[in-house]
Amino acid sequence: xxxxxxxxxxxxxxxxxxxxxxxxxxxxxxxxxxxxxxxxxxxxxxxxxxxxxxxxxxxxxxxxxxxxxxxxxxxxxxxxxxxxxxxxxxxxxxxxxxxxxxxxxxxxxxxxxxxxxxxxxxxxxxxxxxxxxxxxxxxxxxxxxxxxxxxxxxxxxxxxxxxxxxxxxxxxxxxxxxxxxxxxxxxxxxxxxxxxxxxxxxxxxxxxxxxxxxxxxxxxxxxxxxxxxxxxxxxxxxxxxx
Amino acid sequence: xxxxxxxxxxxxxxxxxxxxxxxxxxxxxxxxxxxxxxxxxxxxxxxxxxxxxxxxxxxxxxxxxxxxxxxxxxxxxxxxxxxxxxxxxxxxxxxxxxxxxxxxxxxxxxxxxxxxxxxxxxxxxxxxxxxxxxxxxxxxxxxxxxxxxxxxxxxxxxxxxxxxxxxxxxxxxxxxxxxxxxxxxxxxxxxxxxxxxxxxxxxxxxxxxxxxxxxxxxxxxxxxxxxxxxxxxxxxxxxxxxxxxxxxxx
Numbered sequence: 001x002x003x004x005x006x007x008x009x010x011x012x013x014x015x016x017x018x019x020x021x022x023x024x025x026x027x028x029x030x031x032x033x034x035x036x037x038x039x040x041x042x043x044x045x046x047x048x049x050x051x052x053x054x055x056x057x058x059x060x061x062x063x064x065x066x067x068x069x070x071x072x073x074x075x076x077x078x079x080x081x082x083x084x085x086x087x088x089x090x091x092x093x094x095x096x097x098x099x100x101x102x103x104x105x106x107x108x109x110x111x112x113x114x115x116x117x118x119x120x121x122x123x124x125x126x127x128x129x130x131x132x133x134x135x136x137x138x139x140x141x142x143x144x145x146x147x148x149x150x151x152x153x154x155x156x157x158x159x160x161x162x163x164x165x166x167x168x169x170x171x172x173x174x175x176x177x178x179x180x181x182x183x184x185x186x187x188x189x190x191x192x193x194x195x196x197x198x199x200x201x202x203x204x205x206x207x208x209x210x211x212x213x214x215x216x217x218x219x220x221x222x223x224x225x226x227x228x229x230x231x232x233x234x235x236x237x238x239x240x241x242x
Numbered sequence: 243x244x245x246x247x248x249x250x251x252x253x254x255x256x257x258x259x260x261x262x263x264x265x266x267x268x269x270x271x272x273x274x275x276x277x278x279x280x281x282x283x284x285x286x287x288x289x290x291x292x293x294x295x296x297x298x299x300x301x302x303x304x305x306x307x308x309x310x311x312x313x314x315x316x317x318x319x320x321x322x323x324x325x326x327x328x329x330x331x332x333x334x335x336x337x338x339x340x341x342x343x344x345x346x347x348x349x350x351x352x353x354x355x356x357x358x359x360x361x362x363x364x365x366x367x368x369x370x371x372x373x374x375x376x377x378x379x380x381x382x383x384x385x386x387x388x389x390x391x392x393x394x395x396x397x398x399x400x401x402x403x404x405x406x407x408x409x410x411x412x413x414x415x416x417x418x419x420x421x422x423x424x425x426x427x428x429x430x431x432x433x434x435x436x437x438x439x440x441x442x443x444x445x446x447x448x449x450x451x452x453x454x455x456x457x458x459x460x461x462x463x464x465x466x467x468x469x470x471x472x473x474x475x476x477x478x479x480x481x482x483x484x485x486x487x488x489x490x491x492x
Binding site (some may be wrong): 017020021023111112113115116118119120121122230 | 292307312316319320322324326327328330331332333343344346348354478
C-alpha cells in the first residue's frame with residue numbers, strides 16, 4: 001500500500017510548482033517524437049503480421065459451409081479493433097517505450113541530473129515526467145488507429161495472396177455489421193494505457209537508486225508492472241464500456 | 243556567507259552527521275574534507291536542500307533555509323550554483339544548451355542576452371570551442387568545466403562543488419581548482435568544496451573543515467592544517483607517502 005501511495009504522491013507532485021507553458025510545449029513535442037514517431041516502425045511490423053496471421057488462422061478454423069467466407073474479415077476486423085490493435089500494440093509499446101522511459105530517468109537519477117534540476121529550483125517530476133505522460137496519451141491512440149488499419153490491411157493481403165478469401169468477400173466482411181462505437185472503445189483504451197505505461201515507467205525510473213545494474217532492474221520492473229496494469233485496465237474497460 | 247548550526251542526519255538509525263556547526267565565508271573557497279563515508283556529501287546535500295536534516299539550521303546570509311516558505315526557499319535556490327561530481331550534464335543537450343538551460347528555465351532574458359551570457363561563461367572556463375559538442379564527446383575535465391559554466395551562468399551568490407577534481411589527472415585537477423578559486427574571488431561568491439584530495443587542500447583551502455565519522459574534528463586553513471595535533475587529521479593528511487617523507491625531512 002505504501003508503494004501505491006508513493007505512486008500517487010509522485011503523480012500529485014507533477015502538478016505542483018509547474019514551469020512555464022512554453023517549456024512544457026517544447027518538451028511535449030520532443031516526447032511525442034521519442035514516444036510516438038519512433039514507435040511507428042515496430043507498430044507497423046507487429047500489427048501487419050498480427051492481422052495477417054489472424055486472418056489465416058480464422059479462415060483455418062472456419063470450415064463450416066454454413067458460415068460465409070466474409071465472416072473471416074468480420075472477425076479479423078473486430079479482433080483488431082476491440083483487442084489486438086489497442087491491447088497488443090500497447091503491450092509492445094510497454095516494452096519499447098516503458099523500458100526507454102525507465103532507463104532514461106534511471107540514468108538521469110544515478111548521474112545526478114535529476115538532483116541538478118532540483119537544485120536549480122525546477123520541479124523535476126513535472127518537467128521530466130508530465131510531458132512524457134501527455135505525449136503517451138496523445139500518441140498511443142494514433143499508433144493504435146494505425147495498428148488497426150494495418151492489421152486489417154495485413155489480413156486482406158494475407159487472405160487474398162494465399163487465396164483463403166477473395167478481395168470482394170474481405171471488403172464485404174469488414175463493412176458488415178460495423179459498430180462505430182467500437183472505434184470509440186478502441187481509442188479510449190490506448191488513452192488509458194498510455195497514461196499507465198508512461199506514469200508507471202516514469203515512477204520506476206525516477207526512484208532508481210544505485211548504479212547501472214539498478215537502472216536495468218528498473219527498466220525490467222517498469223515493463224512488467226506496465227504490462228500487468230495494461231491487462232487489468234483492459235479487463236476493467238471491457239467490463240465498463242461494453 | 244553561509245552558516246550551519248547543529249546539523250544532524252541519520253539514515254535508518256545510523257548517525258551520519260552528529261551536530262555539525264560552521265561558517266562558510268564570502269569570497270573564499272571553503273573546503274569540507276574527510277575520508278570516504280564521513281558524511282561530506284550528506285552534509286553538502288543538507289546545505290543545498292537535497293536532503294532535509296533531522297535537526298539544525300542552514301542560514302544563507304541570515305536567511306534560514308529550512309524555516310523559509312516555499313517561495314523564499316526557491317529564491318535562495320536560484321542564488322546557488324552546484325557542480326556535481328560527474329558534472330550532471332544533460333545528455334540530450336549540447337554544451338551550450340546545458341549552460342543556457344538555467345537561463346531558459348528561470349529567466350525571461352532576451353535570446354541575444356542569453357547567448358552572450360552563455361558565450362561569456364564558456365569563455366570564462368575556456369570552452370568556447372566546444373559549445374556545439376555533446377557531453378558524450380568531451381573529456382571528464384571538460385565536463386567539469388561545463389558544469390562550472392552552468393553553475394555560474396545565473397551569477398550565483400553561492401557555489402557548491404562536490405569533489406570537483408575526482409577522476410581527473412593531477413594537472414587538470416589543479417586547473418579546475420584554480421578556476422574555482424579565481425571565480426570565487428572574482429565574483430565574491432561563497433564557495434563550498436567537498437574534497438578528499440590533498441592537492442586541493444593545499445592549493446585552494448582558504449577555510450577548511452575536517453569531518454570524521456560524522457563529526458567536525460578540526461577547522462582552519464591551508465597554513466595551519468599541517469601543524470594539526472588531531473591524530474585523525476594527521477592520519478588523513480599523511481596517508482600519502484610523499485607527504486610523509488616531506489614531513490620527516492622537515
